[in-house]
Amino acid sequence: MIENLESSYDCANASADLPQLKQELEKMKAGHDGTTLSTERINRLENQIHFIENKCLRM
DSSP states (O other), X not given: OOSOOOTTOOGGGHHHHXXXXXXXXXXXXXXXXXXXXXXXXXXXXXXXXXXXXXXXXXX
């Protein structure tokens, strides 16, 4: 998970970050235990993925 994902995100990192985030998301979903913390982490990962895709892949 990327700690500080902001509008100044460098899209040059997207090719490395997206696969890593997607892999992390799949692991989180597979091990999801129904807790609020787990749900929040999954949501944050999904948001990060969408942010990078929207910023960097839709140019």
